[in-house]
Amino acid sequence: EPEVTQTPSHQVTQMGQEVILRCVPISNHLYFYWYRQILGQKVEFLVSFYNNEISEKSEIFDDQFSVERPDGSNFTLKIRSTKLEDSAMYFCASTPGGGSVHEQYFGPGTRLTVT
Amino acid sequence: GQNIDQPTEMTATEGAIVQINCTYQTSGFNGLFWYQQHAGEAPTFLSYNVLDGLEEKGRFSSFLSRSKGYSYLLLKELQMKDSASYLCAVRPTGRRALTFGSGTRLQVQP
Numbered sequence: 001e002p003e004v005t006q007t008p009s010h011q012v013t014q015m016g017q018e019v020i021l022r023c024v025p026i027s028n029h030l031y032f033y034w035y036r037q038i039l040g041q042k043v044e045f046l047v048s049f050y051n052n053e054i055s056e057k058s059e060i061f062d063d064q065f066s067v068e069r070p071d072g073s074n075f076t077l078k079i080r081s082t083k084l085e086d087s088a089m090y091f092c093a094s095t096p097g098g099g100s101v102h103e104q105y106f107g108p109g110t111r112l113t114v115t
Numbered sequence: 116g117q118n119i120d121q122p123t124e125m126t127a128t129e130g131a132i133v134q135i136n137c138t139y140q141t142s143g144f145n146g147l148f149w150y151q152q153h154a155g156e157a158p159t160f161l162s163y164n165v166l167d168g169l170e171e172k173g174r175f176s177s178f179l180s181r182s183k184g185y186s187y188l189l190l191k192e193l194q195m196k197d198s199a200s201y202l203c204a205v206r207p208t209g210r211r212a213l214t215f216g217s218g219t220r221l222q223v224q225p
Contacts, residue, residue, distance in 0.1 A: 031211055043158060043202065043215040056212050091157055095211065103148060103160040104213060 002026045004107035006092050012113045013082055021077045021110045023092030030097035031055070032075045033104060034067065036088040043091070049075065050097075082114045117141045119216035121203050126222045127193055135188045135201050135219045143208030149177050149188045150202040152218065158202055161188065190221075198223045 005024045013019050025032050034046040048056040049067055066078045075094075079086055089111050093104040119139045127133040139147070146165045150158035162172050164179035164186060176189040188201055200218040207214065 033212065035213075042217045043152075043204075043213075045212040045214065048212050056210060058212070103163060106157040106159070108157050 004092055004094055004105050006090075006107040006110050008110060009108065010111045010113070012115065015084060015114055016081055018078065018080050019082060019112060021079075021090050021092075021112070023075045023077075023107055024073050025075055025092065025094035026105055027073070028096065029094035029105075031095045032069070033093040033095075034077045035091045035093065035106075036060070037091065037109075038085075038088040046077070079112075082112075084114050087112055087114045117205060117207065117214045119203055119205060119214060121201075121216045121219045123217070124220045124222070126224060127190075129193055129195060129223055129225050131193050132189065132191050133193060133221065135190070135203075135221065137186045137188070137203030137216060139184050139186070139203070139205050139216075141184075141205050141207050141214070144181060144205065145208045145210070146206040147177075147179055147186050148204040148206065148213060149175075149186075150204060150215075152200045152202055154199075161201075193223050195223050195225070197221065 007022045032049045035043050037043045045058050047061045064080050068076050089109045091109045092107040095102040095104050121137045148163040149161040151161050152158045162170050162177040169178045174191045179186045200220045202218045203216040204213040
């Protein structure tokens, strides 16, 4: 069964550094998403991406964040100048296109630790 | 805005049935989803409801009442591996992003 993959599984970085989290969505999916989950808290939507542009974003997704689809398979989340409060699990998800309601398929996540 | 409420924790016995409730207030509605999440892992899809009524999927069923802003997830024949958090998520009209509740942590005891 096809699945969403993410790398790395764990990233440790120092405050102020930039990180890039990588995702490979399911190959025939058209919508891509990033969510985050701070330890012990709920899953929060960050951004969705369709047709090479951002289609929705939350208030969390400010100028510190950016997304990119650099090639036909990867989908990345860049966090500039990381802060301690950026420590969280970051999940990538994807869905097929079309008008029907589809479940979102989540990747295994990247645990980001900012020290 | 959106507001989703679920109980924080529940405990049930192996082999029993448990019902996890979810209430929501959203500006528009286009589906309610249930996900299971084991500690340290990604959410995995269980079921979704768009129309009122019951959706059954093996040991799991989910019910929706749009007029009441209410859903429940029913887990039958509980197994120890069902110990996990159960996340209720709503998809508002015109959007694809999901808004998640805080989740219900279910502990299944022998």
